[in-house]
Amino acid sequence: MNEKATYIVMLGPPGAGKGTQAKVIAERLGLVHVSSGDLFRENLSRETELGKLAQTYMTKGELVPDDVTIAMVKERLSRPDCALGAVLDGFPRTPAQAEALEKMLAESNGRINVVPLINVPDQALVERLGGRWMSASGRVYHALNNPPKVKWFDDVDGSPLFQRDDDKPETVQHRIDVYKAQTAPLIAFFKSAGLLVEVDGTQDIDKVTEDILTAIGTAC
Ligand code: ADP
Ligand code: ADP
Numbered sequence: 001m002n003e004k005a006t007y008i009v010m011l012g013p014p015g016a017g018k019g020t021q022a023k024v025i026a027e028r029l030g031l032v033h034v035s036s037g038d039l040f041r042e043n044l045s046r047e048t049e050l051g052k053l054a055q056t057y058m059t060k061g062e063l064v065p066d067d068v069t070i071a072m073v074k075e076r077l078s079r080p081d082c083a084l085g086a087v088l089d090g091f092p093r094t095p096a097q098a099e100a101l102e103k104m105l106a107e108s109n110g111r112i113n114v115v116p117l118i119n120v121p122d123q124a125l126v127e128r129l130g131g132r133w134m135s136a137s138g139r140v141y142h143a144l145n146n147p148p149k150v151k152w153f154d155d156v157d158g159s160p161l162f163q164r165d166d167d168k169p170e171t172v173q174h175r176i177d178v179y180k181a182q183t184a185p186l187i188a189f190f191k192s193a194g195l196l197v198e199v200d201g202t203q204d205i206d207k208v209t210e211d212i213l214t215a216i217g218t219a220c
Contacts, residue, residue, distance in 0.1 A: 005110035006031060006085035008216060009092070009101075009195075011186060012118035013179045014172065015125035015132070016201045017208060020140045021118065022089035024209050025216070032081050036091040038138040039072055040064065045136070058166055061174040063093055063182060070100045077104060085110060093183045098190075115190040116212045118201035122176055129172045133161040146205060 008025065010018040019035060026033035040058060043051030050068060057064045073091050076082070092098040105111055120128075131143035135154035141147060141161060148154065152161040166175065190196040197215035201208055 005083065005105075005108070007101075007105060007110055007112045008085075008087045009112055009115045009190070010087065010089045010118065011115050011183075011190065011196075012201060013120065013122075013125055013183075014175045015128040016118040016120045017128075017205070018089045018118060019138060020146070020205060021116075021209060021212055022087045023139060025212055026087040028213065029087070029216070031084060032086045033089060033138070034073065034076055034082070034086045034091070035089040035138055036069060036073055036093070037089075039076060043072075059171075061166055061171040061178060063178060066094055066096045066100070069093075070097055073097075074100075074104055077108070092186060095185055095189060098186055112190075112193075112195055114197055114216050115195045116215055117187060117190075117196055117198045118208065118212075119198055120201040124202060125176060126169065126172055129167045130169065132167055133163055135159050135161055 006029070008029075008031070010022050010025075012018050019037070022033050022035065025031075040051065040054040044055050044058075045051070050072065053068060054064045063069075069091065073088075077086060088101075092101050102112070128142060128145070131145070133141045133143065133148070133152055135141075135157065136159055137154065137157060139154055139156060148161060153159065154161060166172075187196065197212075197218075199208060199211045199215065203211070
């Protein structure tokens with residue numbers, strides 16, 4: 001067992017399966033799933049100032065500015081339930097966020113153990129996001145690939161599922177472009193740190209989970 005807290009950073013374009021996998025991996029490892037997108041959406045539904053600010057960027061498919069994003073995630077990671085670590089999904093998304101994360105973890109006796117990069121071609125991303133349904137708790141479904149047991153309600157808590165405003169085709173393409181311009185540079189950053197493990201995200205959900213768990217097992 002590592003004496004340092006364990007942090008796993010899920011990397012990949014919008015629709016690659018980060019949220020789907022992060023939920024399962026966190027449960028299997030007894031860690032917390034921390035999704036920056038879910039945190040923004042919670043703020044949005046509570047109509048907080050942060051939520052209102054974030055919405056102006058999210059609806060356009062742009063990234064929320066680094067300073068507010070970093071402060072929000074830092075606060076979340078400082079809560080007691082993250083003492084053993086977390087599976088991070090959607091953060092970091094820029095080099096400045098990655099540097100801020102490393103600094104945060106160094107201050108709290110944590111470290112990034114492994115960064116699974118989920119690879120999926122662009123065309124499949126567009127199809128996946130077009131059919132994505134989510135629950136307020138962040139569980140993710142797909143109309144065809146991964147439908148809920150009862151249409152359109154969450155399998156676990158029975159809450160109604162919703163489709164995201166930013167999953168419209170026009171916004172999806174822009175989000176993929178934003179990923180390539182602003183987030184893809186992190187691939188080289190984590191590769192040079194020896195943390196990156198590439199996973200074929202076009203496989204069945206269970207097989208992708210298995211590959212990620214193998215990568216984590218080797219790294220931890
Ligand atoms: P991300 O968090 O990377 O944006 P999600 O986990 O929300 O991605 O998944 C996007 C969509 O693709 C969802 O509708 C999800 O059910 C579906 N999906 C996830 N993984 C797979 C997979 N391996 N095969 C097919 N569909 C998938
Ligand atoms: P996806 O699952 O498709 O990758 P997310 O739920 O992670 O999308 O993010 C939705 C939106 O929230 C992003 O398009 C962006 O506007 C905002 N967002 C989420 N995480 C970050 C981040 N780390 N930095 C800046 N903006 C973010």
